[in-house]
Amino acid sequence: MQDVDVVIIGAGSAGLAAAKTVRAAGLSFTVLEAMGRIGGRAWTSSEAFGVPFDIGCAWLHAADRNPYYAEAQAAGWTLHHHDMNVDHLYFGKRKATEEEEDATRRADADLCRLMENWSGTDDRVSSLLAAGHVARAAATFAGPMDFGKDYDEISIEDFRAAADLDPNYFSSEGLGALVAQFGADVPVELSTPVRKILWDVPGVACVTDRGTIRARAAIVTASPAVLAFEEIAFSPALPDAHIEAFFDLPMGMLTKLPVEIRGTRLGLSPFDDLLIERPARHDIYFLCFPFDIDLMVGFVGGDFAWELSAAGEAAGVDFVVDRLCGIFGNDVRKHVGRAMMTNWGGERFVRGAYAAARPGKAAARRVLAEPVAERIWFAGEHLAGPLIQTCGGARLSGETVARQVVQSLSPR
Ligand SMILES: Cc1cc2nc3c(=O)[nH]c(=O)nc-3n(C[C@H](O)[C@H](O)[C@H](O)COP(=O)(O)OP(=O)(O)OC[C@H]3O[C@@H](n4cnc5c(N)ncnc54)[C@H](O)[C@@H]3O)c2cc1C
Structure with missing residues (x-):
């Protein structure tokens, strides 16, 4: 694994979108994904019923603002309006x-x-x-x-x-399949969980079981629960406000x-x-x-x-x-x-369905939207503004944060 401009942690909707945005800006990148597939919580499988079934996200929410909806239409997918x-x-x-x-x-x-x-x-x-x-x-x-x-x-x-x-649509081919299609041309290092991110070095260094990769910046798209459980250690520790924010955004189920x-x-x-x-x-x-x-x-x-x-x-x-x-x-x-029964709580690298702020803690999302030392940035459904908790929102969050990273790495 070569050193790059940007390392992206997670190949869900947010991480794939971030990678595409960084690539379009001409920067080098690597995507590190813990699971053996891309898509994260977007996952269509025909295994259980012989027809596509979305184990995770299924509805194309806010279709008028959701880039996946336009892509599903363009691909000629079977869509049903369902509020x-x-x-x-x-x-x-x-x-x-x-x-x-x-x-x-x-x-x-x-x-x-x-x-x-x-x-x-x-x-x-x-x-x-x-x-x-x-x-x-x-x-x-x-x-x-x-x-x-x-x-x-x-x-x-x-x-x-x-x-x-609203408006909400459902596709018979599956939203997970759409995300997989969106990410198909993004190179991803699968089955490569990031264990630790060092940021007392120039840029960042991401430690994995397959070696350490250095980059000028990291975009972390793991869920707040994964971060609260310290699946990724940070050295030195992140600011207290960021750590508290992980805990103030527990996962709903x-x-x-x-x-x-x-x-x-x-x-x-x-x-x-x-x-x-x-x-x-x-x-x-x-x-x-x-x-x-x-x-x-x-x-x-x-x-x-x-x-x-x-x-x-x-x-x-x-x-x-x-x-x-x-x-x-x-x-x-x-x-x-x-x-069958889905089991997102038992998925180690997700640990729930999506994040919801504890009462009195809505500000936690604003805290996590702040990068740490202009080197560690967070993105994902939990930081998707009005489209929080949605797959389309996660993608828009990945794109927005990647543009901010590109700007921060550009010579001033
Ligand atoms: C049951 C269910 C139903 C849902 N229904 C809908 C719906 O109908 N419509 C809708 O729009 N949304 C729905 N959602 C929400 C939607 O699926 C998510 O908002 C969206 O997919 C999240 O994308 P993301 O990129 O933010 O996170 P993720 O998809 O979780 O991607 C993050 C990635 O980071 C990886 N990762 C974590 N830790 C590490 C590590 N240490 N190293 C490397 N990689 C790591 C994970 O494996 C994962 O692939 C649903 C979710 C669930 C669970």
């Missing part, structure tokens, strides 16, 4: 009444308005939540299914800094539980949204039969998603099938085929 509205709402096994569905929509609008106007001292979304199961159902999307956190762990300030992600349902559509239409509200936030959302394939894709988020991860895939799949039987009858069991 989430709850088409079918259940409280446990009971179907919500029309009045309850209307009340849930109103509660959702109320919550958005309260967050917009908030100027109090209690920065937790839960502080704005009216009592009752209807209000809770309205907040399930905003909380566990969207932010990957329960609402008492979400900062209002952080939440409202995030953009409305979103777990997918796709289950094959063969020979019936259960009276549902492709792309219907079905939400089952349950006690103690053990809620589950289903994206029903996307592109009319035989899959009900379950989603659980927040603390419950961590709990199910700990219980394991068999428990997770049983949980989903039991919920479906509870609503559609035990006959469903005869139609169940293959199933």
Whole structure:
């Protein structure tokens, strides 16, 4: 591995975009990736179901500002416009009444308005939540299914800094496949975790098991959780404010539980949204039969998603099938085929779904946006401004930071 101008740590959406930007500016670079593949949290696989399935990101959010959307269109991919509205709402096994569905929509609008106007001292979304199961159902999307956190762990300030992600599209080929295509021409050193970054040397030196590589600057795209767990050591230590910021941006969790349902559509239409509200936030959302394939894709988020991860895939799949039987009858069991559960919490080099600021700590994102000694820069979904938590946002963050690095390395 040769010494370069810029070393980029991570070949996810942010790292690949940073590499392309650095290359376009004529600087030399190396991308070091811990996993044996590119894409990071963008990963489409046909292994489980014989059709492309996104283990990580799937929706092309904010399509009007998302560069991946234009590329999917140009490539002639099969795209479906899908904004989430709850088409079918259940409280446990009971179907919500029309009045309850209307009340849930109103509660959702109320919550958005309260967050917009908030100027109090209690920065937790839960502080704005009216009592009752209807209000809770309205907040399930905003909380566990969207932010990957329960609402008492979400900062209002952080939440409202995030953009409305409409319009949303879904592709049958997979967002992970699109990111892989985007990064296909970027040379990446795979299976090369960076263990340590020295910055008391000229520039930086990145220590890996395959040797040490020197560069004038580093762009670090690993998640804040990976950094909080000190998967990458820094010598000398980073400033305290940066270290605190890693801990103030813990990862939320979103777990997918796709289950094959063969020979019936259960009276549902492709792309219907079905939400089952349950006690103690053990809620589950289903994206029903996307592109009319035989899959009900379950989603659980927040603390419950961590709990199910700990219980394991068999428990997770049983949980989903039991919920479906509870609503559609035990006959469903005869139609169940293959199933799986994603495990982003157990992925050492990610450790969760995406970052969300602790209540009162929304400023942590601004701290990490500051480079250290003009040599160590951070990028990724957690630093994507209004498009935080999204794959398109991660790419834009990688591009923005790479442009700043190029400028900082240019002769003045
Ligand atoms: C279940 C799930 C569903 C999601 N759904 C959506 C969605 O529908 N739409 C959407 O837009 N977004 C979604 N997201 C979020 C989206 O996937 C991420 O925001 C985005 O992919 C993050 O890109 P990134 O480059 O910032 O980070 P990553 O993809 O995590 O890339 C960072 C890379 O750094 C590598 N790395 C870490 N440590 C080291 C090290 N020490 N040395 C070398 N390499 C290292 C990692 O292996 C990884 O490849 C979802 C995420 C999950 C988990």
